[in-house]
Amino acid sequence: QVQLVDSGGGLVQTGGSLRLSCAASERTSSSYAMGWFRQAPGKEREFVAAFRWSDGSTDYADSVKGRFAISRDDAKNTMFLQMNSLKPEDTAVYYCAAKVRRTGPIRGIAWYDYWGQGTQVTVSS
Numbered sequence: 001q002v003q004l005v006d007s008g009g010g011l012v013q014t015g016g017s018l019r020l021s022c023a024a025s026e027r028t029s030s031s032y033a034m035g036w037f038r039q040a041p042g043k044e045r046e047f048v049a050a051f052r053w054s055d056g057s058t059d060y061a062d063s064v065k066g067r068f069a070i071s072r073d074d075a076k077n078t079m080f081l082q083m084n085s086l087k088p089e090d091t092a093v094y095y096c097a098a099k100v101r102r103t104g105p106i107r108g109i110a111w112y113d114y115w116g117q118g119t120q121v122t123v124s125s
Contacts, residue, residue, distance in 0.1 A: 002026060002114045004096050009119030012086055016123070020081040022096030022116055031113075033099040033106050036070065036081045038092035038121075047107040048094070049081060059106055064090075086123045093118040 003025035012018055020036070035050030049070040051058045058070055069082045079096060097112035104111030 002031070002098055004098065004114055004116035006094065006096050006116035006119040009094060009121045011122045011124065013124050014087060016086050017082070017084045018086065018121060020083065020094055020096075020119060020121075022079040022081075024077040024079070024098070026077065031098040031100045032102045034070075034072070034079050035097050035099065035106065035112060036079075036094060037097060037109060037112075038090075038094045039118075040089075040092040043092075045095070045109055047109065050099075050106045052106065061107075083121070086121075088123045088125045091121060091123050093120050095119075 005023045008018060008020040010018060033050050033052045036048040037045050038048050039045040047061050048064055049060045049068055051070050060068060067085045072079045095118045096116040098114040099111055100113045101111060
C-alpha cells in the first residue's frame with residue numbers, strides 16, 4: 001500500500017510562492033496518475049492539478065492554470081506543486097493523491113486510491 005506524506009504548506013502574502021511536496025513510500029509509477037486537491041473551510045474538496053504517468057500529460061483547474069505547476073522527482077519518489085502568484089482564495093488544506101485505476105476521470109476525487117494527510121496553505125491579503 002502506498003503511503004503519501006504532504007509537506008511545504010505555510011503562511012504567505014498575496015502574490016507570494018510556495019512549493020508543496022508529496023513523498024511516497026514507494027515508487028508510484030505503477031499508478032495511473034498523481035494529483036493535488038484542496039479543501040477550503042466550509043467547501044468541498046476540489047481538483048487542483050494532476051499528471052499521468054503513461055505520457056506525462058498534465059491537467060490543471062482553470063483557477064490555477066498559469067500559476068501552479070506540477071512536477072516530480074522519480075529518484076526521490078516525490079511529487080511537487082509549485083504555486084506562484086498566490087491569492088487569498090487559494091487558502092486551503094492541500095492533499096496529494098494517487099490514482100491506480102485507468103478508468104474514471106483524472107479530476108474525479110472518488111477515483112483516487114491513496115491520499116496524503118494534507119498540508120495547510122494560508123494566503124494573507
